[in-house]
Amino acid sequence: MTLSRKARFLTVTVPFNDIQKNAAGILIKLALEEDLQQTGDLTCQALITQTDQAEIQIVARQHGILAGSPITSLIFSELDPSVDCTHHLSDGDTLEPGSIVTTCAGPLASILIGERTVLNFLTHLCGVASLTARYVKAVAGTSATILDTRKTLPGWRVLEKYAVAAGGGTNHRMGLYDGVLIKDNHLAGWASRTSQPTIAAAIQQTRESVDGQKPIEVEVDTLDQLADALQAKPEIVLLDNMSPEIMIQAIELRNVNSPATLLEASGGITLESIQSVAETGVERISVGALTHSAISLDLGFDWKRRT
Structure with missing residues (x-):
């Protein structure tokens, strides 16, 4: 078997394919279950009504590389499909402080419930991509x-x-x-x-x-x-x-x-x-x-x- 100088065992494709979607789906179910159990969000139940609506933007606070953006839609599809997500950037794009990654609009309670899960996924994956980019540049x-x-x-x-x-x-x-x-x-x-x-x-x-x-x-x-x-x-x-x-x-x-x-x-x-x-x-x-x-x-x- 001959390999080129750039030989590799496996190349994961960007953007998301079914392999990444399936892996994310399993982790999303676990993440939401550990947050909500059978009770749900007690804070939202106390303070937020079913008719409250909101629109938020996921915004970068520092320089880096975007990775995992489609996971936001997957999380809200699992949690509440009525939340609409519009992605403004693609994975692999450069982020600057203030870069708008995604806009989400829909029921306020669902957005608040999903906020930490979304950020847990995105901040970690963007961190991996950003560190990798530094090594590649070096x-x-x-x-x-x-x-x-x-x-x-x-x-x-x-x-x-x-x-x-x-x-x-x-x-x-x-x-x-x-x-x-x-x-x-x-x-x-x-x-x-x-x-x-x-x-x-x-x-x-x-x-x-x-x-x-x-x-x-x-x-x-x-x-x-x-x-x-x-x-x-x-x-x-x-x-x-x-x-x-x-x-x-x-x-x-x-x-x-x-x-x-x-x-x-x-x-x-x-x-x-x-x-x-x-x-x-x-x-x-x-x-x-x-x-x-x-x-x-x-x-x-x-x-x-x-x-």
Whole structure:
């Protein structure tokens, strides 16, 4: 199997497709259930009448990238279909302070009930997209592609990886089911019962197991391990926690022994260090922080009209 220099396991599409809608639908039902239970909103029941109407705008309070905008309509479709949502921007668009994302009009009680759920989804996903965009910008002009990881909130993976794509990043494998990544613990467990415990042998056995239908990626943390792995010509080798100086040597070793193999840097890479990593010439950089450390982007509901 041959992969291009921009090879990837999976690319999530922007805008939303049925995969994201289904994932969001499950989370929306859970979110509304934990807020309302069987009782509903006690505050609205005390103060808001069924005839009260309102119009609000979802407005950005800071610079960032939009992701998850269609979720607003999905939330109100579940909560109260009479709330009308008009989207003014598309996922992947740049946000400035004051940017109007969506206008919602309808029963005031329903808008108030849905407000926190909407913002919980949007602020988190916009945060992921915005952080991703910063990493992508930091490697501009190099050959490196920014990838996410499986370090996602349980149940949120489809949406968080969607947000990475909205921010200009690339999705790594979606799960264990759609891509091979041989890590150190796999090798340790496998080596205890094999007579030929080399990384190259593990790659070959894995390639036979998937019948050549999936790219093989293997993790190494030394140049000796890389030399071993390259004998089997894997599609991708992950360079775990290597310094830029060692990565340059790794690229030279790859170029001599298996030029078609892609090299992926990973492990503790930050916005401060990523440029030096990208300048080594690696084709891929995977960053768990895109999803596990993104700070929510500040968005708010701005009151427009009550009649």
